[in-house]
Amino acid sequence: MATVENLPSPETERPIGFGRLKRKEDERFIRGQGTYLDDIELPGMVHGAILRSPYAHAKIVSIDTSEALAHPNVAAVVTAKDLETLGLAWMPTISYDTQAVLAGDKVRFQGQEVAFVIATDPYSAQDALRLIDVDYEPLPAVVNARKALDPDAPLIRDDKTGQTDNVASPTWEAGDEAATDRAFAEADTVVSREMIYPRCHPAPLETCGIIADFNPETGQLDIYNGNQAPHAHRTVYAHVAGLAEHMIRIRCNDIGGGFGNKVPVYPGYVCAIAGSIVAGVPVKWVENRTENLTSTGFARDYIMRGEICSKDGKITGLRVDAIADHGAFDSTAQPTRFPAGFFHICCGSYDLAAAHVKVKAVYTNKAPGGVAYRCSFRITEGVYMVERMVDALAMEMGTDPIDLRMRSFIAPEQFPYETTTGWTYDSGEYAKTMKVAMEIAGYEDLRREQAEKRARGELMGIGVSFFTEGVGAGPRKHMDILGLSMNDGADLRVHPSGKAVVSISAQTQGQGHETTFAQIVAEELGIPPEDVEVRHGDTDKSPYGLGTYGSRSMPVSGGAVAVVSRKVRDKARLIAATMLEARPEDLAWEKGRWYVKGDPEQGAMIEEIAERAYSGEAMPAGMEGGLDGQVIYDPPNLTYPYGAYIAVVDIDPETAQVTVRRFIAVDDCGVRINPMVVDGQIHGGLAEGVGIALMELISFDEEGNCLNSSFMDYLIPTALECPDFELGETVTPCPHHPLGAKGVGESPNVGSPPAIVNAVIDALHETHGVDHIDMPCNPARVWAAMQGRPEPPQ
Incomplete structure (x- = not known):
């Protein structure tokens, strides 16, 4: 039986694994031997396609499916009326809202699901969509979150009893408003800014999809689906479809990127499941790129007004009022008690006297979502706000932005803070981490270079950001999603040959779990990592947990693996004592071996202990055979990685093209299990940050038409737009994590956008008077700012 473990390790037991070990999983990937959803074909499988609304807001007068049903290859056409008979017309969201699986009364965003066609092949399914006749009555649409709050704004969620406006949830607050007011009253400098973190999209290489295979004879539902939280999905499907949870099995196989986009349960998943239950055959649905960009979980869309103040050269207070645009349904993914996610970490890395934060969630006629794309439950938005405000304050004070940060940082002796x-x-x-970044950058030389270039009429900017991130959700006393605690499990079995299998709750989408978690077992037990198999992504073969997002893999699942490895090692000690005819307390451990203190020649290797555990030889009194263990790890707190980033940009004065010439990233993620994997995570996150800062935008016209529905108009960064990233590190072990690790996957996407935007403004402020530009800083927007006509993206 699993036991709940909440065990901070001794400071002496913080291994770093085997260092820069090549990823085990890459052998199959680079040979094209990965198994993704679209590689799977099942006997008798049929294919689904979704008819989507061309309108952002419209009543559905009628739906005629007769011509589609007459298509020779069409097996069924499912509408909201059909789902109503199954009780599946609406589904719950992670934020305790409801979302239409298929629109029945009206459509609430362009691209919303209206009908589901099942055909013998995907091409016939797509052809049949054109044969469905839907009579729409267009309604006024609202895509601007500010305008959605107007008294005369069209009501979007008239399906909800008592809903009279477009407020998605009550205003959420954090901090001390009265103390913040006092800090501002006593301040000698106050600055305010309005800014938008615009809507962007994770755009994983592999889009979302599912194969649902229901066996009517056994009642077993097998699901093949690349999602980031297979156990949570299984629980949701059990509730939605009314099936026994133990009769649902989800297998994820390899996933072509997630970035938060594959956390939610989408209507297409429910339609495929319903279709398979009714038809009794496997149903496969895979969305195309336009569907992915226009209907699945987006990122950001935060409108923020910030005020920051200082006294005697030090930051003292912060006040933030934000509007969160959740789209037509509130399907944001965050712990239940945190409706604004972790946005209130926007006080940043600074020793403030007071701060106060207010966030209001709003419905608009846009696709639902918000928490995705390495955002760490809205920490990305919070860090962007505070780091832009700190630069604005430094500009007002006429001081160097790094000097202001240095004077305002939380000091080492103040932790825990x-x-x-x-x-x-x-x-x-x-301060130590900031100094490392300055040294790598050659900060003083950069400022001299900038002055020389300005004298020649060249536009060069230097931008800084410093972030603290809270990851590893989370402690069950504080955090759950849909009532499910955010703990992770780990099961470890050492076989008689000394080889091991560890099963984990986390679900990899490219992070390198099969290597990193094997290294943890290897470090704790002395078994070579190539002899440790890491199992994940199969709900029948892995322990329950809430998946991979919010940089929780290493802080939570990694902690579980470390704790279960030590549990097995402790059992091995008792067995070794029997083998060596010694007391357990007289044994000492060295990697892979228990030996007798004072007589190191007398010892037993872990392979020998494992063989003994499964043999017919005597075991310690009362101990069962085998060498295995199981834990559920409940982290005592989040972990708090942080970093110092410096961006150097050049702007063409004639075209307003921004080029990121250098980017220095110094991350402190605690103990690094595999530095090569960490560097890879940082490189990927920085590239995404470049894209968000300079080019990525999901925008809409006044009628709610999405203007960025393909990679022709939704731009993503390539190697050409990215500099050679210059990485550094400091190591401050997490005092409560079993390995001292903190997590790093989302950190580079948290810190890079404000650094780049700060650099752009630094390049233009003195010469063009620019004090703010909203992302993305593409040539058109930068040119408008240079001409004194900056406009927000909405």
Whole structure:
């Protein structure tokens, strides 16, 4: 039986694994031997396609499916009326809202699901969509979150009893408003800015899809689906479809990128499941790129007004009022008690006297979502806000932005540090990390170079950001999703030959779990990592957990693997004591071996202990045979990685093209299990940050038409837009994590956009008077700012 473990390790037991080990999984990937959803074909499988609304807001007067049903290859056409008979017309969201599986009364965003066609092949399914006749009555649409709050704005969620406006949830607050007011009253400098973190999209290489295979004879539902939280999905499907949870099996196989886009349960999944239950054959549905960009979980869309103040050269207060655009349904993914996610970490890395944060969620006629794309439950938005505000304050004070940060950082001796908005940061040496970044960048030389270029009429900017991130959700006393605690499990079995299998709750989408988690077992037990198999992504073969997002793999599942490995090692000690005819307390451990203290020649290797555990030889009294263990790890707190980033940009004065010439990233993610994997995560996140800062945007016209529905008009960065990233590190171990690790997957996407935007403004402020530009800083928007006509993206 699993036991709940909440065990901080001794400071002496913080292994770093085997260092820069090549990823085990890459052998199959580089040979084209990965198994993705679209590689799977099942006997008798049929294919689904979704008819989507061309309108952002319209009543559905009628739906005529007769011509589609007459198509020789069409097996069924499913509408909302059909789902109503199954009780599946609406489904719950992660944020305790409801979402239409197929629109029946009206459509609420362009691209919303209206009908589901099942055909013998995907081409016939697509052809049949054109044969469905839907009579729409267009309604006024609202895509601007500010305008959605107007008294005369069209009501989007008239399906909800008592809903009279477009407010998605009550205003959520954090911090002390009265203390913040006092800090501002006593300040000698106050600055305010309005800014938008615009809608962007994770755009994973592999889009979303599912194969649902229901066996009517056994009642077993097998699902093949590349999602980031297979156990949570299984629980949701059990509730939605009314099936026994133990009769649902989800297998994820390899996933072609997730970035938060594959956390939600989408209507297409439910339609495929319903179709398979009714038809009794496997149903496969895979969306195309336009469907992915226009209907699945987006990122950001935060409108923020910030005020920041200082006294005697030090930052003292922050006030933030934000509007969160959730689209037509509130399907954001975050812990239940945090409706605005972790946005209130926007007090940043600074020792503030007070801060106060307000967030209001709003419905608009746009696709639902919000928490995706390495956003770490809205920390990305919070860090962007505070780091832009710090630069604005430094500009107003006429001081160097790094100097202001240095004077305002939380000092090492203040940790653990309780922020003014309720977080308990565990550890940090912020000034040290900032100095490492400055040294790598040659900061003083850069400022001299900038002055020389300005004298020649060239536009060069230097931007800085410093972030603290809270990851590893989370402690069950504080955090759950849909009532499910955010703990992760780990099962470990060492076979008689000394080879091992560890099963984990986390679900990889390219992070390198099969290597990194094997290294943890290897370090703890002395078994070579190539002899450790890591199992994941199969709900029948892995322990329950809430999946991979919010940089929780290493902080939570990694902690579970470390704890279960030590549990097995402790059992091995008792067995070794029997083998060596010694007391357990008289044994000492060296990697892979227990030996007798004072007589190191007398010892037993882990392989020998494993063989003994399965043999017919005597075991310690009362101990069962075998060498295995099982734990559920409940982290005592989040972990708090942090970093210092410096961006150097050049702007063409004639075209307004921004080029990121250098980017320095110094991350402190605690102990690094595999530095090569960490560097890869940072490189990927920085590239995404370049894209968000300079080119990525999901925008709409006034009628709600999405203007960025393909890679022709939704631009993503390539190697040509990215510099050779210059990485550094400091190591401040997390004091409560079993390995001292903190997580790093989302950090580069948290810190890079504000650094780049700050650099753009630094290049243009003195010469063109620019004090703010909303992302993306593409040539058209930068040119408008240079002409004194900056406009927000909405």
